[in-house]
Amino acid sequence: MSFLSRAAPFAACLTWAAFAPMAEARPVSYPGGWTIMQVNNGDSSSLHAHYSPTASDSIGFYAERNWAEDVQFTGLQYNRLLKRWNGPSSQANTYLKLGVGQADPFGDASAELSGFAGFAADWETRRWFASYEARATDYAGNKSVRHSGRVGVAPYIGDYGDLHTWLMLQVDNHPEGDEPVTTTPLVRFFKGVQMVELGYTLETEELLANWIIRF
Amino acid sequence: MKLIKTAFASVAFSLLATPAMAEQPMDHSKMDHSAHADMVVEPNTDADPAASAQTVTAKVNGLVCDFCAQAVRKVFKKQEAVESVNVDLDTGEIVLGLKAGATLDDETIGKLIRKSGYSLVSIDRGEGA
Ligand SMILES: [Cu+2]
Numbered sequence: 001m002s003f004l005s006r007a008a009p010f011a012a013c014l015t016w017a018a019f020a021p022m023a024e025a026r027p028v029s030y031p032g033g034w035t036i037m038q039v040n041n042g043d044s045s046s047l048h049a050h051y052s053p054t055a056s057d058s059i060g061f062y063a064e065r066n067w068a069e070d071v072q073f074t075g076l077q078y079n080r081l082l083k084r085w086n087g088p089s090s091q092a093n094t095y096l097k098l099g100v101g102q103a104d105p106f107g108d109a110s111a112e113l114s115g116f117a118g119f120a121a122d123w124e125t126r127r128w129f130a131s132y133e134a135r136a137t138d139y140a141g142n143k144s145v146r147h148s149g150r151v152g153v154a155p156y157i158g159d160y161g162d163l164h165t166w167l168m169l170q171v172d173n174h175p176e177g178d179e180p181v182t183t184t185p186l187v188r189f190f191k192g193v194q195m196v197e198l199g200y201t202l203e204t205e206e207l208l209a210n211w212i213i214r215f
Numbered sequence: 216m217k218l219i220k221t222a223f224a225s226v227a228f229s230l231l232a233t234p235a236m237a238e239q240p241m242d243h244s245k246m247d248h249s250a251h252a253d254m255v256v257e258p259n260t261d262a263d264p265a266a267s268a269q270t271v272t273a274k275v276n277g278l279v280c281d282f283c284a285q286a287v288r289k290v291f292k293k294q295e296a297v298e299s300v301n302v303d304l305d306t307g308e309i310v311l312g313l314k315a316g317a318t319l320d321d322e323t324i325g326k327l328i329r330k331s332g333y334s335l336v337s338i339d340r341g342e343g344a
Contacts, residue, residue, distance in 0.1 A: 030286030030331055055286070055332035086277025086334040088307060124279050126304060160284045160304050193285065214282060 026212055027079035027095045027120065028058045035060075035214045041184070042206025043068035043177070048077060056081040062099050068177060071139045073114055075101015092123040103139040112140040126157050129166060147173040152188065164190040170199065170208075179203045261299030267312025268298075273324055274336040278307050283333065290331040294319065307336075 029035045029052040037048045043066060050060025062077035077099040085092040096119060103114035115138055122131035129152035136145045152168035166188035173181050186199025186208055193215055199208035278284065284302035287309055291300045296317035301310040309328075313319060325335045 026282065028332075029282075030289050033286070033289065055330060081332075084277070084332060086275075088276055088336075089279070091277045091279045091283070126279055160281055160302055164281065190281065192281065214285065 026214070027097060028052050028056060028081050029214055030055055033214060035212065037210070037212045039210045041208045042182075042201050042204040043174075050077065050079065062101070066139070068174075069139055069142055069144065070106040071103045071142065072106070073099075073101055073103045073116075073137075073139055075099050075115070090123065090125045093121065095120040097135075105140050105142075109140065114139045127154050128152070129154075129168065144174070144176055161192065164188075166190065168197075168199075184208050261301055261312065268315035268317070269313045269340075271311045271313065271319065271324065272339040273309045273311070273328065274339070275307055275309055275328055276334040276336055278302065278304055278309075278333060280304070286331045287328070287333065290327055294323075294327070 026035055026037065027050075029050070031052060031054050033052050035048075035050050035052070035058070037046075039046045039048075044064055046062065046064040048060060048062045050058040052058040058079045060077050060079075062073070062075055064073045066073065077097060079098075080096045082094040082096055096117075098115070098117055100113075100115040102111040104111045116135060118133060118135040120131065120133040123129070129150065131150045133148045134145070135148075137143070148170065150168055150170045152166045154164060154166050156165070158164045168186050168188055170184040170186060171181065172184070182201050182203045184199045184201040186197050188195060188197045190196075193213055195210075195212040197208065197210040200206075201208060275287070278287070281304075284304060287302055288300045291297050291309070291311060296313050296319045297311055298314045298317075299310075299312035301312075302308075303310070311319065311324075321338050324338060328335045
């Protein structure tokens with residue numbers, strides 16, 4: 001069965017997620033597509049593996065280890081493409097993201113029902129990129145809101161299948177954090193089905209490393 | 216420090232694991248030669264669309280990156296009538312090579328492009344080779 005053969009790598013990821021960190025980017029794929037995303041920054045590490053039954057939805061597993069809030073979240077995430085605008089050489093999207101699961105605070109506190117809700121928007125051409133995301137989390141009763149924005153430019157335009165490179169700047173706002181606003185210059189490498197991002201957060205002197213693979 | 220190590224490990228994992236993971240979801244029961252070639256070198260474009268019995272060029276809005284191209288290719292490759300799918304991001308065109316004797320009507324092409332998440336602008340039926 002196609003589903004079973006596709007479930008194998010997914011199961012491997014679930015196992016691996018137990019000690020993996022967190023992030024976010026491509027919320028939906030093509031019908032029948034799988035995506036695995038991993039995000040690592042100064043505050044948290046996350047793993048999101050999702051399956052898209054249609055080009056407008058995805059359902060998957062999400063786990064996050066958050067050192068800023070001393071908590072580990074594990075749960076299910078649903079992403080919905082609210083609207084897409086397809087232009088002759090551009091694409092823009094808005095997404096809704098919902099997560100539900102359990103959060104285990106570090107230490108001896110017991111796990112609690114937890115969740116998050118996010119709204120994301122992006123606009124992209126082959127040369128320019130901009131995105132915004134707002135995310136509200138309730139992890140074991142600890143409520144928090146974050147905003148994140150990005151701009152990017154591709155110094156050269158490659159053909160399909162080439163190595164694509166993007167220079168980006170990410171600004172994060174986490175009002176309750178020790179460092180409420182952080183700036184992270186990063187470079188994105190994108191080739192074939194995988195994307196890797198490496199950056200450095202200036203204020204906290206932390207490394208950012210994200211990757212996405214699609215199949 | 217721990218985080219930096221984790222981050223590097225994750226990137227290394229990504230680079231090492233990608234080919235294996237990309238191959239795993241193949242449905243072997245349905246594997247044919249074109250799918251196999253697709254698996255090994257993906258993503259790329261199919262060679263020589265002119266070799267197909269007939270080609271259809273669809274102008275599409277919203278194609279901006281390789282993930283877009285991959286989406287369109289995956290969706291059209293599932294069609295019985297389709298032999299090859301070439302995506303040109305510069306022109307926003309998808310060139311479909313059809314199998315000998317096969318047909319794919321405009322309505323179906325439009326539906327498949329919408330299903331992939333993109334918008335059809337126009338269809339141009341090429342002269343067969
Ligand atoms: Cu794209």
